[in-house]
Amino acid sequence: MATLEHSVDLIVLGSGAGGLAAAATAARRGLKVLVAEKAGQFGGTSAISGGAVWLYGTDQARAAGAEDSPAAMRTYLEHVIGDGYDPALVDAFIEHGHQALRWLEQHTELRYSLRPHSPDYYPDAPGATQFGRALEMVEYDGKHLGPRFKDLKMPPPGMLLFGGMMVNRVDIQHFLNLRRSPGSLWHCLKLMARYARDRLHHPRGTRLTTGNALIARLATSAFAHGAQLWLRSEALELIVERGAVTGVVVQREGRRERVLARGGVVCAMGGFAAGALAASYRPALGVSHLSMSPCSNDGAALRLGQAVSAAVGEGLAANFFWAPVSELRHAGGERERFPHLVTDRAKPGVIAVDPSGRRFVNESDSYHHFVQTMFAKGIANCWLVCDAEAMNRYGLGLARPKPVNNQALIDAGYLYRAATPQALAQAIGIDPQVFATTLEQFNSDARNGIDRAFDKGGNSYNRYMGDPQHTPNPCLAPLASGPYYAIRVHTGDLGSACGLVTDVNANVLDRNAQPISGLYAVGNDMNSMMKGTYPGPGITLGPALTFGWLAANHITARLQAPTTQTETHACTTN
CATH class of the missing domain: 3.90.700.10 (Succinate dehydrogenase/fumarate reductase flavoprotein, catalytic domain)
Incomplete structure (x- = not known):
């Protein structure tokens, strides 16, 4: 069968938080966006995560009077990360993280609230805070996804109550206290009544919390502004023209399809924790290691990136986020x-x-x-x-x-x-x-x-x-x-930390530290700015949202620049 060809402004490979942040931002800015997901459901590891983000200087933290500063954030991260500390990436994260969240909350369905008390993981280290950096996802009604609700990755049964009811950190505390507190009992009864109503029409509860709510909010916004989603679509190879990445070849429904992307490709496929490659990056302690990553997170971004001479992270404190x-x-x-x-x-x-x-x-x-x-x-x-x-x-x-x-x-x-x-x-x-x-x-x-x-x-x-x-x-x-x-x-682990090396715009760098035009990496496909350390709750999703937003902005700016339009047109007409 002849290879089909499509043309978009941006293709995002993967549908976790970083990828959907890029997709929702680009779609909201008027770009034609395609999200290609290898698995049969969308959301990846983000969909089964706690959904928390760790950011400096958010509007929520400022409103609560949290005491923090860029200097304190830098001091804390430098202390925890150690030799792998990258000043440029850290400064970009500090400067743009709260801007990204503000923009996403103003222009998409994304909503976060501040955890009233959430110490950093090393609370006695210099620069640490007792609250202000950790935010948690506001619950969401999955019915807003419409027919796509059935395609949202569902958390494992063990993370649900009664076979399909999601709960967040506050809900869990109420369930633990329901025999000791009338208020907690009432809270739990209301949740169970809502769940019972949902099950009359849906295979699980539509009240979404944590990472499921995060993905649903971003996806709803991306779809509302025209982004397409392809499921069961595997990226086979990048299309490169005149030294720039201008698209990707995708295996979909048994056939190869070429997707030309004027703005390039964002790799957001979740890293490599579930693939055969993972064992060579872990300390050898036998075969009993267990990853929470979906089986589709098999290192496709490393394979695609290395084929175009992309640099891969080295010397991390750990190549995975352990659990x-x-x-x-x-x-x-x-x-x-x-x-x-x-x-x-x-x-x-x-x-x-x-x-x-x-x-x-x-x-x-x-x-x-x-x-x-x-x-x-x-x-x-x-x-x-x-x-x-x-x-x-x-x-x-x-x-x-x-x-x-x-x-x-x-x-x-x-x-x-x-x-x-x-x-x-x-x-x-x-x-x-x-x-x-x-x-x-x-x-x-x-x-x-x-x-x-x-x-x-x-x-x-x-x-x-x-x-x-x-x-x-x-x-x-x-x-x-x-x-x-x-x-x-x-x-066990929650995903890989080692990934493609990027600059402050999430633009992938080659082995000579030069940007590869048209190729971006976010989420666990991006070499972690935390370099395999874990400073606080949400240190994967905070950077994922930040650099997903930065990548979309960088791509939009390139497409809107007159010289870029001419060059890109020449690439995509071949």
């Missing part, structure tokens, strides 16, 4: 993964032990730091352990708190339960005597609210992640009431 992940194997063979980010590790009555039965980490530190420690100590997998009190109040992984019956998870071999610590140790294959000593030492400290071994609950970020109603330390309680529970947790 501990557990996995449930269903009876039918399906595997469901759960990232242990906010719901369990930091809570009182929960500890992590290595295969010998010893604690090895501050469980309430960030998920990235938790897995960094696993790699540093050669631990491929560990155990999260809690007692009955913690299980009843907070749950553990996919296991839900009281009154949910978690027997199915026990039967599936995901959740272990035993009447005594000794029996639990035997069930999960750790030394009972070592485990008993671990519990004795931890419980003694926990009763006094101080963890002498690893300082769990020792800083403001730790305590923010704990239970604010538990005293004297929101993160510490002895494991003293049976039965006892455990879940095996593996090293």
Whole structure:
């Protein structure tokens, strides 16, 4: 069959936050935009993320009186990033991040609110703040997507309630408190009533939160201004004319289609964490590593970019954004993964032990730091352990708190339960005597609210992640009431940090540090400005929105310049 040919102003490869920010911006500015997504649904990793962004100087932060400055932001990032600190990218992020958010909120459906208290992940480092940089997504009604709602990537079942109800950070706290607070009970009853109504007409709840709401808001705006979306469309090769990238060859519905793009190509395909390439970029600890990236995030941008001599990041502190992940194997063979980010590790009555039965980490530190420690100590997998009190109040992984019956998870071999610590140790294959000593030492400290071994609950970020109603330390309680529970947790990641090297406009650079005309990279396809560190919540999505917006602006400006119009016309008429 003959190859079909199409012509647009901009083609965006991928449909995560960075790609859709570029698409929505370009479409709103009048460009003809095509979004090509390899998977059968759109949204990528962003759709199943927490949806938070980490930015300096937003209108929301200023309105709340947050104390911050560009100098403090630079100091903090320089301290956390270390040798990989790139002043140009950091300055662009600081200067334009809040501008990007303001523009997107004024011209698209995007809406964020400030987290009233959200310390940076290293709250005692110079330049750190206790609040003001982290914003969270405002909920959204998925019905605004119309027929496209069915194509929005749905979070894994374990991240939903009742099979299809989304909840955000505030909702989770209300569910944890519903037996202790009439206000929380009323909040939860309203959510459940809304969900019940939705299920009369939809396969899941239409109240979208977190990353699902982020993607839905951007996509609705892009579609409203004429952007097209192709699903199941794989980018095969870039079209290059006179040294400039002028389009892409796409495999779609069994045929090759050439898409010529006057403004170029934005790579936003989610990185390479799920592809075969990933193993060569990770520390070698066996084959049990689990990624939360969709299987379509297989490194296509690196392959396309390297074919045109694009530079790839080197020397990052980590090539991935780490997170501990557990996995449930269903009876039918399906595997469901759960990232242990906010719901369990930091809570009182929960500890992590290595295969010998010893604690090895501050469980309430960030998920990235938790897995960094696993790699540093050669631990491929560990155990999260809690007692009955913690299980009843907070749950553990996919296991839900009281009154949910978690027997199915026990039967599936995901959740272990035993009447005594000794029996639990035997069930999960750790030394009972070592485990008993671990519990004795931890419980003694926990009763006094101080963890002498690893300082769990020792800083403001730790305590923010704990239970604010538990005293004297929101993160510490002895494991003293049976039965006892455990879940095996593996090293895992939320996506890759290493990517194509770009300038401040997200324009990809070649191996001589020169911009490749017409080629851009955003999101996890862009070599992370954080260089494999994790300074705070939303440090992937904040830059994704910022540089997606900057890329679209740069492309628009190029197309509007008279000389660029002439040159681009010459390229696309071949």
